[in-house]
Amino acid sequence: MGQTDLVVTDRPTEIVLRVRDPACFLVRASREADCEVRLEELLHRADDRIVEVVSFMDASVDRVNSMAVEEPSVADARLVGDGPDGCLFEFVVDEPSVSGSLAEAGAMTRSVAAASGVGRLVAVVPSGVDVRSVLEAFQRDYPDSELLAQRERDPPIRTPQGLHVALAGRLTEKQFEAVETAFRLGYFEWPREHTATECASALGISQPTFSQHVRAAEKEVFGVLLFDKKEDWGRGGAWQFDRLKRFSPIYLTAPRRWILQTPVSGSRS
Numbered sequence: 001m002g003q004t005d006l007v008v009t010d011r012p013t014e015i016v017l018r019v020r021d022p023a024c025f026l027v028r029a030s031r032e033a034d035c036e037v038r039l040e041e042l043l044h045r046a047d048d049r050i051v052e053v054v055s056f057m058d059a060s061v062d063r064v065n066s067m068a069v070e071e072p073s074v075a076d077a078r079l080v081g082d083g084p085d086g087c088l089f090e091f092v093v094d095e096p097s098v099s100g101s102l103a104e105a106g107a108m109t110r111s112v113a114a115a116s117g118v119g120r121l122v123a124v125v126p127s128g129v130d131v132r133s134v135l136e137a138f139q140r141d142y143p144d145s146e147l148l149a150q151r152e153r154d155p156p157i158r159t160p161q162g163l164h165v166a167l168a169g170r171l172t173e174k175q176f177e178a179v180e181t182a183f184r185l186g187y188f189e190w191p192r193e194h195t196a197t198e199c200a201s202a203l204g205i206s207q208p209t210f211s212q213h214v215r216a217a218e219k220e221v222f223g224v225l226l227f228d229k230k231e232d233w234g235r236g237g238a239w240q241f242d243r244l245k246r247f248s249p250i251y252l253t254a255p256r257r258w259i260l261q262t263p264v265s266g267s268r269s
Contacts, residue, residue, distance in 0.1 A: 011152045012124050013131050014110070019119035021144035024098050025071050026054065031117030032067060035059035039112035040088070042099055043176075049075065050093040050100060057086040064089055073097065098142065105137035121145075124153065170220040177203060178213035187214075 022028045030037040036057040043051040056064050061082055068077035073095035081088040093100075098121060099109040106129040110122040125131050131150060139145055171179075181203055186193025200210035 012126050014151050014153050015107070015123050015125060015131065015135070015147060016149040017121040017123070017135075017138070017145050018148050019098065019114075019121055019142055019145040020117060021142040022117075023142055024114075024119060025073060026098075026112055027114045027117060027119040029056070029064070029067050030114035030119070033059045033063050034116070035086070037114045039099070039109075042109065050097065052091045052093055052097065052099070053080065053088065054091060055086060055088050059086055061087050096141065098138075101138050101141045102134065105134040107134045120148075170224065171217050172213075175213045175217040175220070178210055179217045182210075182214055 019027055022031075026037045026039060029035075033056065037059075038055045038057075039052060040055050041053040043053075061079055064087060065077060065079070068074045068089065068091060073093050074091045075094040076092040078090045079087065080090050096104075098112060098119075102109050102121075102123050107123045107125045110124055112119060112121050114120070123134075125134050135147060178199075182188060182199050185199050185202065187196065187199050196211050196214075197207045200207040203210060
């Protein structure tokens with residue numbers, strides 16, 4: 001586990017792990033497809049399933065889809081985008097992942113990247129949580145992993161992650177899907193790249209219903225921005241449930257070059 005002293009501190013602790021364990025789907029996929037894999041975003045859905053948005057650089061859509069279909073932890077796979085450098089997939093995960101393992105131990109995943117069967121994972125252990133217990137729990141699930149580094153961090157104040165935490169649970173799944181689709185299709189651009197009717201059609205709902213969901217979501221978002229207490233932004237809501245309670249619109253960080261695609265055939269429901 002390394003020689004670094006592992007203690008409980010009064011500040012968040014960032015830990016960096018090297019993961020070679022094939023039980024980690026992203027690590028195994030990077031080796032089998034000989035590509036670079038990156039976890040772009042995480043989302044805890046209203047039905048308690050986990051959504052992972054993952055980019056695969058220099059990997060074909062068919063290759064990634066076949067791996068996802070064969071992966072027991074992936075309940076559904078959807079092609080989000082296909083660009084010149086690779087592809088972007090959305091996975092619905094109904095079994096523990098590396099992020100889930102860390103969250104159950106009390107930590108929050110910040111990033112996961114893998115290449116050639118070796119992954120690098122960065123997570124934050126909040127103040128008051130024993131770093132050693134987090135690592136021991138993680139290594140029970142992924143024995144072929146090791147601690148590379150740990151460092152104390154200042155408590156987050158008004159960070160994007162803190163905002164995501166403040167929004168967790170505020171939006172319904174339908175509201176999130178509406179604003180996610182609107183953002184992806186350029187509805188919020190000026191001039192708009194797609195109309196409300198076109199966004200509604202992509203979701204299979206009526207235009208008035210789409211607009212209602214978007215307006216309700218906007219109200220919640222601006223309510224958090226304008227009126228919520230600052231203290232709520234960066235505190236431990238991201239790790240206060242049995243999985244990851246991190247809310248984060250996936251296309252805020254996904255590369256703009258990704259092109260909207262339809263669901264991939266062969267995915268399990």
